Amino acid sequence: xxxSAFVPSLxxxxxxxxxxxxxxxxxxxxxxxLQGPEQVTILESSTGATAALRLPRSVRGLAGSDYETDxxxxxxxxxxxxxxxxxxMILSSLHQTRYWEQTNAGPYLALVEDTTRGEGGGERGxxxxxxxxxxxxxxxxNNTAPQIVGFWxxxxxxxxxxxxxxKLTVDEEPGDLQPLGRFALxxxxxxxxxxxxxxxxxxxxxxxxxxxxxxxxEVEFWMGHGDxxxxxPLGQSAQRxxxxxxxxxxxxxGRAYTERRYVMNHGGQNWSEAGEYQIQFNxxxxxxxxxxxxxxxxxxxxxxxTTVFRYGVYDASTEARVDQLSGFPVQTESGAxxxxxxxxxxxxxxxxxxxxxxxxxxxWGSQITTPYTLVRVPGRLERRVRxxxxxxxxxxxxxxxxxxxxxxxxxxxxxxxxxVRIARRNGNEWQPEANPVSIASSYSTGQWLHFxxxxxxxVEFAWPATLSGAAPAFVWSSTPVTADSxxxxxxDLTLHGYSQLLKASISNTEANFLNGDSPYxxxxxxxxxxxxxxxxxxxxxxxxxxxxxxxxxPGVTITSGPALWGLNCGPLFAAPLASLGEMQNQTVNYEWxxxxxxxxxxxxxxxxxxxxxxxTPPTRFTYVHNEPGSPYDGRTFHLExxxxxLQGVPHVQxxxxxxxxxxxxxxxxxxxxxxxxxxxxxxLEGEQSMQAVGDPVAVYESQGFDLSNxxxxxxxEPYTDPAIGERPAVTGAPxxxxxxxxxxxx
Numbered sequence: 151x152x153x154s155a156f157v158p159s160l161x162x163x164x165x166x167x168x169x170x171x172x173x174x175x176x177x178x179x180x181x182x183x184l185q186g187p188e189q190v191t192i193l194e195s196s197t198g199a200t201a202a203l204r205l206p207r208s209v210r211g212l213a214g215s216d217y218e219t220d221x222x223x224x225x226x227x228x229x230x231x232x233x234x235x236x237x238x239m240i241l242s243s244l245h246q247t248r249y250w251e252q253t254n255a256g257p258y259l260a261l262v263e264d265t266t267r268g269e270g271g272g273e274r275g276x277x278x279x280x281x282x283x284x285x286x287x288x289x290x291x292n293n294t295a296p297q298i299v300g301f302w303x304x305x306x307x308x309x310x311x312x313x314x315x316x317k318l319t320v321d322e323e324p325g326d327l328q329p330l331g332r333f334a335l336x337x338x339x340x341x342x343x344x345x346x347x348x349x350x351x352x353x354x355x356x357x358x359x360x361x362x363x364x365x366x367x368e369v370e371f372w373m374g375h376g377d378x379x380x381x382x383p384l385g386q387s388a389q390r391x392x393x394x395x396x397x398x399x400x401x402x403x404g405r406a407y408t409e410r411r412y413v414m415n416h417g418g419q420n421w422s423e424a425g426e427y428q429i430q431f432n433x434x435x436x437x438x439x440x441x442x443x444x445x446x447x448x449x450x451x452x453x454x455x456t457t458v459f460r461y462g463v464y465d466a467s468t469e470a471r472v473d474q475l476s477g478f479p480v481q482t483e484s485g486a487x488x489x490x491x492x493x494x495x496x497x498x499x500x501x502x503x504x505x506x507x508x509x510x511x512x513x514w515g516s517q518i519t520t521p522y523t524l525v526r527v528p529g530r531l532e533r534r535v536r537x538x539x540x541x542x543x544x545x546x547x548x549x550x551x552x553x554x555x556x557x558x559x560x561x562x563x564x565x566x567x568x569x570v571r572i573a574r575r576n577g578n579e580w581q582p583e584a585n586p587v588s589i590a591s592s593y594s595t596g597q598w599l600h601f602x603x604x605x606x607x608x609v610e611f612a613w614p615a616t617l618s619g620a621a622p623a624f625v626w627s628s629t630p631v632t633a634d635s636x637x638x639x640x641x642d643l644t645l646h647g648y649s650q651l652l653k654a655s656i657s658n659t660e661a662n663f664l665n666g667d668s669p670y671x672x673x674x675x676x677x678x679x680x681x682x683x684x685x686x687x688x689x690x691x692x693x694x695x696x697x698x699x700x701x702x703x704p705g706v707t708i709t710s711g712p713a714l715w716g717l718n719c720g721p722l723f724a725a726p727l728a729s730l731g732e733m734q735n736q737t738v739n740y741e742w743x744x745x746x747x748x749x750x751x752x753x754x755x756x757x758x759x760x761x762x763x764x765x766t767p768p769t770r771f772t773y774v775h776n777e778p779g780s781p782y783d784g785r786t787f788h789l790e791x792x793x794x795x796l797q798g799v800p801h802v803q804x805x806x807x808x809x810x811x812x813x814x815x816x817x818x819x820x821x822x823x824x825x826x827x828x829x830x831x832x833x834l835e836g837e838q839s840m841q842a843v844g845d846p847v848a849v850y851e852s853q854g855f856d857l858s859n860x861x862x863x864x865x866x867e868p869y870t871d872p873a874i875g876e877r878p879a880v881t882g883a884p885x886x887x888x889x890x891x892x893x894x895x896x
Contacts, residue, residue: 181290183250184297186320186333188241190234190357190369191225192395192406193431193451215469217832220462222818227837228449230427230438232807233391233410237357237371240316240337246889249288249299249318257287257878261479261489262303263794263888279795279888281496283487285877296321300874304342304498311342311500312352317872329399330367334358336872346876351375353389356869366404368396372864378411378422387414392864402433407861428857436840437855446857448849449840458815460835461796463769466821466828473890474793476766479883480509480522480755487884492765492792494630495524495753503753512883522763525632527691527752528701529744532628533637534608534721536737537772541611542619543785547800548572549601549609552712554650554670559712562589562601566619569593577710590617598649598721598733605800606788608741610721612734622734625788627770631740632754632762633688637724643686645693645722645740648674648730651682652719652742654698661702663711677727684722684742691752693719693742701744708746716745768792771822771829775814782814789822794888796831 212218247260261281283304290297296319303314316337324331338354340346355373362368376388389412397404406429413422426441436449463472477491488497490509497503505526510519544564552559559575563586570586593599593613601609603625611623637643651671653660659667674680685694693700700719708714720741727733743750755763768790775782782800789798801810820831843849884892 181253181293183253183288183290184320184323185250186241186244186297186299186318186331186335187324188245189223189225189238190241190371191227191238192231192234192393192408192429193226193397193404193436212469215464216471217462217464217469217830220471220832220834222832222834224456224836224838226454227839228436228438229425229807230406230408230429230440231393232425233393233408234371236373236391237335237355240314240335243282243284243303244286244299244301244316244318246886247284247286247301248886248889248891249286249301250297251891252286252288252885253290253297255288257285257880258885259487259880259882260284260286260886261487261884261888279489279493279496279792281489281887283498285880287874287878300872302874302877305339312339313342313344313877314339315346315872315874317874328359328367330359330369332359332361336870338872346874347871354869354871355391358868365400366396366398368394370394370864370868372866372869374866376413378413378424381420382413382415384415384418387412389413394861394864396861397431403431405430405859405861407863409863428860430855430857432853435843435849435853435855437846437850437853437857439857446846446850448843448846448853448855450843451840453841454838455841456815456836456838457811458833458836459812460833461816462832462834463791463796464830464832466830469830472769472791472793472829474766474769474791476793477887478511479887479892480511481883483508483510485881489887490522490755490763490765492767494748494751495755503748509755520757522755522757525691525752525754525756525762529692529699529742530750530752531631531686531691531693532741532743533631533635534626534628534739534741536624536626536739537770537788539623539625539786539788540619541614541617541621541623542566543787544603544606544609544623545619546781547603547605548802549603551599551601554668560589564619567617569617596731598730600650600720603800605798612731624734627767627788627790628741629767630752630754631686631691632752633691634762634764638686638688642688643724645684645686645724646726647682647684647719647722648677648680648727648733650718650720652695652700652717652744654695654700655703656701656706657703658706661706661708661711661713663713669713669717674730677729681726684719686740686742700742702746713745716743716747716750718743768797769824769829771824773798773816773820773822775816777814780814791829794890 243262246262252258262284264280264282285302287300288297299318301316305312305314314337316335318335319333321332322328335357339352340348344350353373353375357371360368360370371393374390376382378388378390382388391410393406393408395404395406409426411424413420424442428439428441430437434451436451438447438449439445464470465472477489479487480490481487482501486497486501488495495503503524503526505524507524509522509524511522512519541564545566546563549562550559551562560571561573561580562569562571568588569590571583571589572586573580573582595613595615597613599611599613603609606625608626609623611621614621631637653669653671656669659665660669671682672680682695684700687694718741721739722742723736723739745751757763771789773787773789775785775787777783787798789796800813802813803810815833816831818832822829822831886892
């Protein structure tokens, strides 16, 4: 994590509830909706923080523009605050439903994008977003009554799918007298097949403010399942997460207690993880004692590291927000809801998608539907256009590659003078090398190499005669090829391959890399020795080799290895090459993917005229990072904006908490170009991690902290069943997708 150049933040609070301030009626002159918290954190950075808490004047926006008015939210995170992760995931996702805008409008559907903070890694996989189906019913009797929000979530995050039931009651939005406002959230998860009044929950919990008359704010949180203080039966688990905070916003002082405990019986052995903390803070420091290990830490509220997780993109001239969510909602004839867009078709995993089935586009607010025909092909051909970088741009970034003949996957890095292997994959786990191992001798001059980067996608280059940072490399933007693509205007497309050559009719042993078999043919040794000629058939949209489909043979079952995530063949070229060295001069090539997962297949729509529906691709920017002293200073990145997410910043997984963190922050006010248009980027969400002091005992004593005067723990007694009944049947199109309103044109 690095310090941000600009760190705009909300007003500071001892215990901050980000959100509120809506107070905008759904219809002018009617009842105004109240907005509850979007994020709850134990504390914010001190007003004396060294990083600016307001945008510098040079990058402030035009008065009243989206760029100026879109709020930036930063919350403080610490290991002691992990207990709040689950409830914050619910609150931030609930915000995407924009329930305050639908007050008294009746139950409605929202597709909520899975943007779990710090978890996604910013990966560019050309797979498109994942959604959860939320049904929401937001009501308020009058402008002095509480806002009551019932919500039902169809969740696939468990081996046995569950339905989450939740009820949020907002009595008062955050203000000067009530910094947290007044609210209560109750929730539970039940097996998908259980009735709404079932008691065999997977978990249940609450988050609530506690009324006080002494000017302090108080909040309680508890969530649990089973008893994690005792051994659990074989194959079962138990958990408890809780927090209790009391603080004085004006003085910047307070106390907190948090706990996170999880126990699982795996193979007859109880495995557990736990953290229990007593916390005390003033305007400048936070004292934290881990109860189990009795470890003291003191953190500085004036010095912290900042990590940005979400940005907004705006037109540089008008500073209007660029939403460009390309696509529209679709549903099956049985009523299951999904989304069609540039990356394909999304539906919940339990919805069977069959080639030729009818999907209906449902325009929001209308009963009129437009039928489309689903095209599902077990493979996917993509046209790829390259952008140039150098090996210096990749230095010390993690890249993945594998040996097509042996199926072995490795993780490598370019050090600036050498390529080294840092880990091997063993099953689903990466095993780090004790010491980096040079692999430079594995390649020959001119050999075309393919790597995968979480941030950059496909990275390819020809092995240079002299390994240096100046050697050229290439990254790619991809577009699916359909029967309506210009390449197929004259019929079938002939493609020429020289490396990473997939076989046709791949057998079971080949698909699983068993007995020395591989789904790949050896690379060509010249343009006329070992090269292969493939044909992409317009009628079937399948790639063929020797008249057979480049696909798994009927009955093949993939149980291990790279094929679990799909296989790719390429690069393929529309014209034969004069020499293998010509690969690095081709600005356009093609890649064939095949796999048993949806992202390796073509999922597209045809309209009533039999034409494929074309969607706008993400906007692609070239960005050069400017941060003297950073290892990424001066490096070129190609960012992609899909209307809600800015992808392309490299992330790394933290071994301690398993979360993914960006390696740098893009400053607010940064301008980027795409074609003839210029855009501005603004930081919208992120975390601040306080820095530990060098001598915690000395600071603890000098500040007069006393953690023996502990705060009481929260208990399950205040929990009550949300009691919102069965999920309402909503037949209309989603009102919001990823937080973006689906207006009259869907």
